[in-house]
Amino acid sequence: MEGVRELKYRRWFHALDIDNDGAITRQDAHLLAERLTGLTNPRRPSQAQRLSEAAANAWDRVIGRFDHNFDSRVEEEEMVATLRQTLTTRDSYSQQLQPIIDAYFDLVDTDRDGAIGPDDYARVYQAATHNRAEDGAEIFDYLDLEGRGTVSREQFHRAFTEFFYSDNPNARANNLLGRLPA
Numbered sequence: 001m002e003g004v005r006e007l008k009y010r011r012w013f014h015a016l017d018i019d020n021d022g023a024i025t026r027q028d029a030h031l032l033a034e035r036l037t038g039l040t041n042p043r044r045p046s047q048a049q050r051l052s053e054a055a056a057n058a059w060d061r062v063i064g065r066f067d068h069n070f071d072s073r074v075e076e077e078e079m080v081a082t083l084r085q086t087l088t089t090r091d092s093y094s095q096q097l098q099p100i101i102d103a104y105f106d107l108v109d110t111d112r113d114g115a116i117g118p119d120d121y122a123r124v125y126q127a128a129t130h131n132r133a134e135d136g137a138e139i140f141d142y143l144d145l146e147g148r149g150t151v152s153r154e155q156f157h158r159a160f161t162e163f164f165y166s167d168n169p170n171a172r173a174n175n176l177l178g179r180l181p182a
Contacts, residue, residue: 023073
């Protein structure tokens with residue numbers, strides 16, 4: 001039976017396979033950046049530029065390294081196997097995942113007050129995943145660990161750290177990218 005971390009890794013794979021062709025490519029990273037850039041404030045072009053750079057860096061520094069057969073495509077099994085090997089300790093989070101999660105947080109934090117609310121999160125979740133905004137609002141509750149109606153950058157990182165590293169089948173953050181199969 002597959003462990004909870006592997007289920008989450010597969011969920012992340014499917015979230016990143018934007019064109020649904022069964023593999024993640026550099027093009028998927030750019031497609032995701034284009035989707036999310038449409039949500040950025042046009043008066044802050046630096047936000048769109050940072051997002052585009054984060055997508056390129058995500059491929060170059062993280063996802064592209066999963067391509068073990070060097071065909072410029074990361075298939076699901078390649079990604080799951082690599083995550084299983086590389087995300088063994090939480091120490092790797094700051095180097096491999098934090099820049100991606102920071103860029104995502106900055107996109108959602110439209111007023112730049114250091115906190116995100118459920119409506120903003122739902123809007124970005126829907127654009128990024130093509131799932132329903134209502135699902136994003138529900139997932140926001142998993143992020144809002146303190147139940148205050150807003151999520152700080154620190155809480156956001158704690159939730160994503162739990163998503164990537166927790167083996168607990170009941171961890172709140174397991175469902176950040178959608179409900180895991182029972």
